[in-house]
Amino acid sequence: MIVQRKPLTFWERLYLPAIAGGFKVTWKHFRRTLFGGDNAAKQTSKGYYPEVPWTVADGYRGAPYLLKDQDGNTKCVSCQLCEFVCPPKAIKITPPGDSGLKADRSNAEKMPLEFEINMLRCIFCGFCQEVCPEEAIFLQKDYSLTGLTRSEMIYDKEKLLALGGTNAGIQKWKHKLEEAKVQETFPVKL
Amino acid sequence: MHVGLEHYLVVTALLFSLGLLGVIARRNLLVIYMSLELMLNAANLALVSFSRFTDNLNGQVMVFFIITVAAAEVAVGLALIVALYRKKQTAHVEDLTTMKL
Amino acid sequence: MDWNFVIFSTLKILCVIFLALMPMVAYAVLAERKISAFIQDRVGPNRVSLPLIGGIPIIGPFLTRWGVWQPMADGLKAFLKEDFTPNYVRKAYFWLAPALTMTPAFLTIAVIPFGSNLGNQKMVIADLNVGILYTFGIVSLGVYGIVLAGYASNSKYPFLGGIRSTAQMISYEIAMGMSVIPVFLVAGDLNLSKIVERQALEGWFALPFMAQQQTLMSYLLWPCAMISFFIFLVSAFAETNRLPFDLPESETELVAGYNTEYSSIKFALFFMGEYANMIAASCMMVTLFFGGWSLPGLATPANTILAGLLHIGVFVGKMLVFMVLFIWVRWMLPRFRYDQLMDLGWRRFVPLALANILVTATVLLLLNSK
């Protein structure tokens, strides 16, 4: 589809109404923030960030961590889909290979020997979460990742698992089953 | 010794011959052009110093004219060089020896 | 040799550069960040403070909360960051370019009368007869820094940014130069101090009612002066590469234009050059159109120290208004397209400025022939 560029009218070509409109909008915001003290930090919490922690909204995409299931077992099965999909190539997975490391749960074959996320490269896009078939990696609410060295910012498996915690509520196959059942009834949404 | 007309004229003479040397010795069309500018500037300096030491503003008016003409000349000359470069892909005088484009 | 003259000139240069211009550049950056933040519903820098400074009564809390020390932190960071020179750049020009951007901006200040008198010293570094021509000459030298930065980086985006910037600056220099000619026609002098003194008596060119004595002529020439001022203002935005004309470094297309390859203090020099240019442009606007150091009650050159300081304060105050304008407009308008920019410069402003010269000359001729 080609959208024809509309010729500007005389007023538009003068640019003056646009300037006035721009001034109106910017002045409104300027006045509200400077004199009303009404800014984003005030709206979401009681004070400013380092002293008062920021209230993280639902759906915020923070740092990706690995999860354990309700029995405390590693959910990741080392399928390497997240490593493959990661746009900045921040994830590096070493599969068990010859070391013969078995999964610590009975319904999986294997688990990664090493799982590293370079938090300096991570762009918090959430592709890894989306692609994971086991729901083992989730973007959580951590937004303040700091370290004094580069190597400190490469999080290994133990650290990721420790930070990730347990989440028993998310059970992907159960959801899939529900989805399949719903689809069998052919709900027609209008 | 007090700086007088001769001092300025020696500078202009040296500058002029430097420009001439550039025109003769260099092979890049643009550098030759710059050397021409150098010669024009030497002439400007001579005119201004004459005008100063003979208490007469006519020389400075001439310099004004020369600067204007030089600007026009540079514009046309550079346009010619660009056009030439489009045809021949070179700006070296040694590669531009044919009489016809 | 007149040693008095030499000493006072040196003193003036040192004071203007190190006590006025450099801090002003630094705090212009802070102002830019604060004002931008307020317009975008944020608070801006408010963290940096020195130890024990909060203990000062009354002003202490303000000194710790308003980011007052942020420029110092920024400067320190610029010096301490890794100074990275990429491979394959043309080194000599790469190092030369930031200096060449910064210097002309500072040189422009030399002819601006930033006050009337202080004691028996005129408050202008160099009271040149060709004042405005000098300014335009120096401003036109400012292009070299950007051209060389684009060329020396040996990389595509800086190169495109450099080429764009050159064309833009040369084009708008013409419009800018032509726009101020009516002012000189009216004033009959190129000397900036004389222009300010004339405005103090007969009304500022942009606001003729701010005058010691009201004259019919200044009101008749008001429209011309306003057109002059408008073209000068817009051209100043283009000359300083500020939005809406920041095409040389439009980050969505060219990453950062000519300063893509620069880091640490070299980048900081480009940055400071931009702000120094803004200050110079504001000074020029105040001097040419808004009566310089004068106010209706304070129109005569000062003969006491207090009045002299007051005049300097008036000048700086007027200049700061324009600085805020420069910063504010950045958030008001989107960036122009390149062809729109060139169209505006060549097909609107140059003819308008030429017509303006003609009209002003005619009005002056008619008024003077009576």
Place this chain on the structure above:
Amino acid sequence: MAAQDYLFYIFAALTLLCGLLVVVNPFSRNPVTSAMFLVLTIVSMAGLFVLLHAFFLAAVQILVYAGAVMVLFLFVIMLLDLKEEERRKIRLFGLITGLLSVLAVLGVVLKTYLVDSRLSANLQPPTIEGGTAALGTILFKNYLLPFEILSLLLLVAMVGVILLSKKDLK
């Protein structure tokens, strides 16, 4: 010696040195280097103009030459992406004839300047000032016709350049 004489020697030396580096730069054959040194030559020459009290011309020299003409040069060099000039084998014949002709011109000019007694005759201490007003008056009184012809020349040059720089040159 007065301070102005020192300034003359400084500016003259700068002009000649930079002019030399435009033409025979031992370090670089890059046209951009030549152009930059030409800019320096022009700026230091503006300094000489100021010493000769030609203030208007000094400003115009920087404004037009350094600000516009040389930027145009740089623009073209960068657009054409010119390579460095190769160092050729020096052809002795060409070099000697070139140097000889330059020396001959220099000799003739210098002889005229230095030997001519009229020049070194006692001139009045100069009083003239090349300010804008003085130059403008003489320009519009005595030289009005040349001035108008010049504006026509600029127009012609402009039209010519636009024609030349069109894509398809027929």
